[in-house]
Amino acid sequence: MSTDKVPFQVTISALHRGYRSGWFTVDEVIDVIIERSREDADMAIWILPPALERIRPYLERLKEMNPEDSPLWGIPFAVKDNIEVAGWPVTAACPDFSYEPGQHAAVVERLLAAGAIPVGKTNLDQFATGLVGTRSPYGAAHNALRPELISGGSSSGSAVAVARGQAAFALGTDTAGSGRVPAALNGLIGYKPALGAWPSSGVIPACRSLDCVTVFARVIEDAESVDGQVRGHLPSDPYSAGRPLGRAAMPEVFLIPKGPLEFFGPFAEAYSEAWERAKQRLVQTGHKVEEADISLFQEAAAQLYEGPWVAERWADLESFISSHPGSALPVTEQILRSGSRADFTAAALFRSQHRLAEIRGEVRRLLNNAVLVLPTAGGTWTREQVAADPVAANSKMGLYTNHCNLLDLSAVSIPAGEAEERLPFGITLFTLPEKEANLGAAARALTSQTKDVTVAVCGLHMREMPLERQMLELGAEFLEESETAAVYELYMLPTSPPKPGLIRTSGNGAAIRLELWKMSAASFGHFTASIPAPLGIGRIELADGRQVSGFLCESYAAEQSRNITSAGGWRNAITLFQK
Known part of the structure; x- marks a missing residue:
């Protein structure tokens, strides 16, 4: 309990x-x-x-x-x-x-x-x-x-x-x-x-x-x-x-x-x-x-x-x-x-x-x-x-x-x-x-006609991660695994516990693995209100061309953070870089 x-x-x-x-x-x-x-x-x-x-x-x-x-x-x-x-x-x-x-x-x-x-x-x-x-x-x-x-x-x-x-x-x-x-x-x-x-x-x-x-x-x-x-x-x-x-x-x-x-x-x-x-x-x-x-x-x-x-x-x-x-x-x-x-x-x-x-x-x-x-x-x-x-x-x-x-x-x-x-x-x-x-x-x-919001999460809110419970508390439903278009970099922010920071690049980037969840518009409002800087909610481009709401990080945070893009996603990163 x-x-x-x-x-x-x-x-x-x-x-x-x-x-x-x-x-x-x-x-x-x-x-x-x-x-x-x-x-x-x-x-x-x-x-x-x-x-x-x-x-x-x-x-x-x-x-x-x-x-x-x-x-x-x-x-x-x-x-x-x-x-x-x-x-x-x-x-x-x-x-x-x-x-x-x-x-x-x-x-x-x-x-x-x-x-x-x-x-x-x-x-x-x-x-x-x-x-x-x-x-x-x-x-x-x-x-x-x-x-x-x-x-x-x-x-x-x-x-x-x-x-x-x-x-x-x-x-x-x-x-x-x-x-x-x-x-x-x-x-x-x-x-x-x-x-x-x-x-x-x-x-x-x-x-x-x-x-x-x-x-x-x-x-x-x-x-x-x-x-x-x-x-x-x-x-x-x-x-x-x-x-x-x-x-x-x-x-x-x-x-x-x-x-x-x-x-x-x-x-x-x-x-x-x-x-x-x-x-x-x-x-x-x-x-x-x-x-x-x-x-x-x-x-x-x-x-x-x-x-x-x-x-x-x-x-x-x-x-x-x-x-x-x-x-x-x-x-x-x-x-x-x-x-x-x-x-x-x-x-x-x-x-x-x-x-x-x-x-x-x-x-x-x-x-x-x-x-x-x-x-x-x-x-x-x-x-x-x-x-x-x-x-x-x-x-x-x-x-x-x-x-x-x-x-x-x-x-x-x-x-x-x-x-x-x-x-x-x-x-x-x-x-x-x-x-x-x-x-x-x-x-x-x-x-039943009110449109739900599709939200991309790339770190602690994913399934079996520490903050999955927040998604469940908001009545969110897991939809599918997916990945971004190859225009992003992923950073490990120096927080406790460490959090991922997804930043869109103007040059070469990579496809980053993430999850898509569905939640009501009201729940999405509660969700976004609780997100601390340098993180925020923006539009994320997926590999299949779709655009969805999801976590993005302000670029200044990269200066003090570890670039973990090569891991391809947060699950791999915590295995490779937190040992």
């Missing part, structure tokens, strides 16, 4: 397979998660980070449970810190609001009954008022792949915890897109059930009548496993509803917006191109695709924060904000107090409700046996850019998400490749609550 075998891409199936095979124990998995959280301490993922003394009671509880009867036995999960875990402080990212609940939120209680293990409380936009992940006194959560970018919010820490291998899944909440935007920005699944399908008892409300508990996961099967444990009516919860899933089937038609869409931020062009590629892949599945006017969805979206619905936020938090001046961040208080505008009258709210009822009727006709496909987000920003213009940048992030709960739709955000290197792109599928089961089938059909 070894913690080296705990995968970075933590999924339910991978953990259960590891437990059954004896590769690692639950205690070892928790040790790895705690260590990973310490290594990422500067990323502002956690408010209450994983700690053994808090997790131990749940490990002890597992000893009394039969793994065969407990679908989530030994599965670690993270909890957004506006959801109650008994005995753990809950802050909603406002220290003065902190209290210690005496019981678990309903969704947490149901997960514990299935054998899952809560590991910590994650960071969020304060009081869940934001879609950027920067509005927290506990720090602005970093994006999992490109730390200079935003994580998305408000369920920022929950998404990043899963993306950084610190939980198999994580609970978030969603009022305007908080369970979907962070999923897209971190290369994950973000599943949002129908209103009331999962109980919200024990959740600090943002807009009580619209709030949903959500889940972040790496694969749609894990989101479905969580749904299977937490779905169901809770009589004591006034907003809980009996909304059982029907039989899953592929939608008859996929709807895409008619006409051009708006993209924004520093990566607007890359996002636009990623959307065009996503549409092409959708057509290539062979399923029926039609264009639709989405102006009704945009009209509904405007009602959420430009209309009287913002008063619902103020209704729940007015007392605290008024009695604790200065406790909330200025931008949070600004957003909350906007709900007290004089023109947000009861009459204005009723007018909004009446118009939304009309829109819902038209949307129901449009989505009958159909799924609407939209970009989850139309762009992203650096954390520095959001700090410079927090309100406008945040508003843009909800462009394609705000309508969802007002229209009582079910949704799932899924990865759809990359806009550019280490910049995930996501799309969201929307459908009617009674057709929610179809989202899984649709998600599988579309994610």
